[in-house]
Amino acid sequence: MKTADxxxxxxxxxxxxxxxxxxxxxxxxxxxxLSVGSAALVFWLITAAIGPDAYAIAEGFFxxxxxxxxxxxxxxxxxxxxxxxxxxLFWDGGKGFDLPTAFKSGWAAxxxxxxxxxVTWIFGFITLGGVA
Amino acid sequence: MSRYRTALSEARGLGSAHHGSGHWLAQRLSAxxxxxxxxxxxxxxxxxxxxxxxxxxxxxxxxxWIMLALILLVGTVFYHxxxxxxxxxxxxxxxxxxxxxxxxxxxxxNFLLAIAGILAVLRIALGG
Numbered sequence: 297m298k299t300a301d302x303x304x305x306x307x308x309x310x311x312x313x314x315x316x317x318x319x320x321x322x323x324x325x326x327x328x329x330l331s332v333g334s335a336a337l338v339f340w341l342i343t344a345a346i347g348p349d350a351y352a353i354a355e356g357f358f359x360x361x362x363x364x365x366x367x368x369x370x371x372x373x374x375x376x377x378x379x380x381x382x383x384x385l386f387w388d389g390g391k392g393f394d395l396p397t398a399f400k401s402g403w404a405a406x407x408x409x410x411x412x413x414x415v416t417w418i419f420g421f422i423t424l425g426g427v428a
Numbered sequence: 429m430s431r432y433r434t435a436l437s438e439a440r441g442l443g444s445a446h447h448g449s450g451h452w453l454a455q456r457l458s459a460x461x462x463x464x465x466x467x468x469x470x471x472x473x474x475x476x477x478x479x480x481x482x483x484x485x486x487x488x489x490x491x492x493w494i495m496l497a498l499i500l501l502v503g504t505v506f507y508h509x510x511x512x513x514x515x516x517x518x519x520x521x522x523x524x525x526x527x528x529x530x531x532x533x534x535x536x537x538n539f540l541l542a543i544a545g546i547l548a549v550l551r552i553a554l555g556g
Contacts, residue, residue, distance in 0.1 A: 324516055331509040331538075338502070338541050341548035344485055351482045374466060381459055388456060416470065423478045 315402050323380045326373035333370035359424075368417060375412040379405035451511060458508040465501045486552055495553040499546050506542035510535055 311317075343354040357363045383401050386392045392401055442448040476488050488494060513534045521527040 324512075327509075327512045328516070331513060334502075334505045334509055335541055337505075338545040338548065341489075341498075341502075341545050341552070344482070344489065345548040345551040348482045351485070355482075371470070374470070378463065378466070382463075385456065385459065416474065419474050420478065423474055 316398060319380060319402055319405070323377060323384075326377045326380075329370060329373040330377055333366075333373065336366070336370070367420075368413070371416055372409065372413040375409040375416075376405070379409040379412075451514075455508065455511045455515075458504050458511065461500075461504050462508055465497065465504060468497065469501055489549060490553045492553075495549055498549045502545035502549065503542055506538045506545070510538035513538070 340354045340358070343350040358367060383392070383405050386401070392398060472488070472494075477485055480488060489498060514531060517527060517530045517534065521530055
């Protein structure tokens with residue numbers, strides 16, 4: 297049976313990624329990152345519950361370059377998930393569905409979440425003082 | 429349309445996905461609750477926890493209102509996390525037993541972390 301001439305559906309990498317698609321996937325990716333970050337929060341709480349020696353391990357980790365980098369990643373994931381989540385809540389209320397508004401709110405979510413991350417870490421480094 | 433549904437299915441009102449709108453609503457409500465909780469927590473990390481040593485962090489967590497807020501935060505975070513991860517698994521894992529196994533493991537992990545986090549806060553605040 298001859299089937300070769302039938303048109304094939306294009307694969308995912310063929311499409312130009314629209315903003316809404318990229319943002320939707322990033323929303324899920326940031327959600328997964330935040331689940332892992334929440335486990336780190338529990339790790340910190342448990343060490344604080346055990347005592348000063350255990351707490352020193354958590355403190356040492358979160359103030360190391362790797363720890364700071366992870367905290368930065370989680371803070372960005374949080375602010376992005378927050379801003380885009382608010383966007384989703386408006387959509388759930390039936391508002392902002394038209395394309396121009398969705399583009400505007402999309403770019404607003406990206407820029408605001410980046411600004412929040414940067415401001416947070418400017419204050420972070422001020423309060424941290426000398427980081428390792 | 430409704431004549432294709434059994435009387436029991438109609439009475440339950442859960443639709444073809446078998447969980448009705450409960451999951452959807454719970455995801456939104458926990459999201460809204462997390463907005464003030466997590467903004468407050470980020471602010472507290474920057475202004476209190478980052479500058480505190482062990483004694484300072486314990487003193488901060490031990491305040492009754494902080495303890496209460498942290499318990500709410502940890503509970504809501506892992507509830508929202510469980511709901512969100514569940515949707516991702518339902519969308520991308522299609523083999524029935526793999527889907528069921530992943531969902532059960534993720535639900536257990538989220539439950540365990542929530543309990544561990546809440547117990548840790550209580551132990552710090554109320555003394556071990």
